[in-house]
Amino acid sequence: MKADLQGKVALVTGAGSGIGRAIALALAENGANVAVNDIDRERAEETVRQMAELTGEGFAVIADITDYAEVRRMVDDVIRYFGQIDILVNNAGWDKLEPFLQNRPETWERIIAINFKGPIHVTRAVAEHMAERRTGKIINIASDAGRVGSTGEAVYSGCKGGLIAMSKTWAREFARYQIRVNVVSPGLTDTPLLEELKQTEFGGKILGAIEKSIPFGLARPEDVANAVLFFADDASNYITGQVLSVSGGLTFHD
Numbered sequence: 001m002k003a004d005l006q007g008k009v010a011l012v013t014g015a016g017s018g019i020g021r022a023i024a025l026a027l028a029e030n031g032a033n034v035a036v037n038d039i040d041r042e043r044a045e046e047t048v049r050q051m052a053e054l055t056g057e058g059f060a061v062i063a064d065i066t067d068y069a070e071v072r073r074m075v076d077d078v079i080r081y082f083g084q085i086d087i088l089v090n091n092a093g094w095d096k097l098e099p100f101l102q103n104r105p106e107t108w109e110r111i112i113a114i115n116f117k118g119p120i121h122v123t124r125a126v127a128e129h130m131a132e133r134r135t136g137k138i139i140n141i142a143s144d145a146g147r148v149g150s151t152g153e154a155v156y157s158g159c160k161g162g163l164i165a166m167s168k169t170w171a172r173e174f175a176r177y178q179i180r181v182n183v184v185s186p187g188l189t190d191t192p193l194l195e196e197l198k199q200t201e202f203g204g205k206i207l208g209a210i211e212k213s214i215p216f217g218l219a220r221p222e223d224v225a226n227a228v229l230f231f232a233d234d235a236s237n238y239i240t241g242q243v244l245s246v247s248g249g250l251t252f253h254d
């Protein structure tokens with residue numbers, strides 16, 4: 001996928017690994033300057049290093065998206081450094097696979113903080129800036145777990161389903177500011193997170209069974225990045241409030 005993102009600035013959360021890194025690299029390859037957020041400095045800096053040969057410039061911004069004050073500081077730093085934010089990709093996420101009846105409060109609090117509150121914090125800070133400039137693209141990385149449910153991922157699927165619903169509301173509220181909000185919903189994607197989830201006996205069994213039933217096999221992070229490029233590019237300017245599933249033929253429901 002080719003996009004024309006010359007002169008645009010993107011902020012990608014959780015861009016130090018997996019899907020987020022692929023998105024950051026794809027945006028930079030297509031001309032955007034990219035603020036690479038992660039909670040882990042080494043990972044973020046490695047993504048920036050991988051951008052060295054690409055058109056767009058990278059800038060590592062370390063912040064924990066579960067902390068609203070840190071997020072506001074991060075957004076101010078990006079605007080000070082690059083002058084603006086045109087594209088926000090809410091990508092950072094985390095999960096732990098286990099039956100709901102084994103879930104403990106510390107697990108669901110962490111899942112909700114990262115997957116649900118994180119995008120609220122970052123969108124609240126960035127959309128304010130986009131609204132002032134009357135332009136912007138917000139692309140939220142959900143999951144097909146949030147569209148069709150997924151055994152062992154009750155709270156995570158609730159957060160991702162909530163993110164989808166919230167994105168549609170943001171699309172309605174922000175249309176007056178010319179801000180488009182869309183959702184990319186991956187199926188199983190080959191990333192360090194997926195590897196981590198497969199490590200338990202339960203996770204390995206569930207994910208192994210799902211993987212076997214995907215007609216096109218596991219997604220590569222680049223497959224998800226291509227969908228993000230489409231929503232980032234002006235070619236999709238007439239589209240807002242939509243959910244695009246990138247799941248290799250696994251799911252078809254709305």
Ligand SMILES: NC(=O)c1ccc[n+]([C@@H]2O[C@H](COP(=O)([O-])OP(=O)(O)OC[C@H]3O[C@@H](n4cnc5c(N)ncnc54)[C@H](O)[C@@H]3O)[C@@H](O)[C@H]2O)c1
Nearest residue numbers: 014016017018019039064065091092093143188189191193
């Ligand atoms: N891999 C899959 O199969 C899959 C499927 C559907 C959806 N997703 C979604 O795609 C997104 C990316 O997942 P991935 O598989 O690339 O994961 P990953 O673990 O490989 O990468 C996630 C990155 O986010 C960072 N991060 C975690 N918590 C953070 C925080 N509080 N603040 C800032 N950064 C933080 C991590 O350090 C890591 O670098 C997530 O939203 C995930 O839910 C993944």
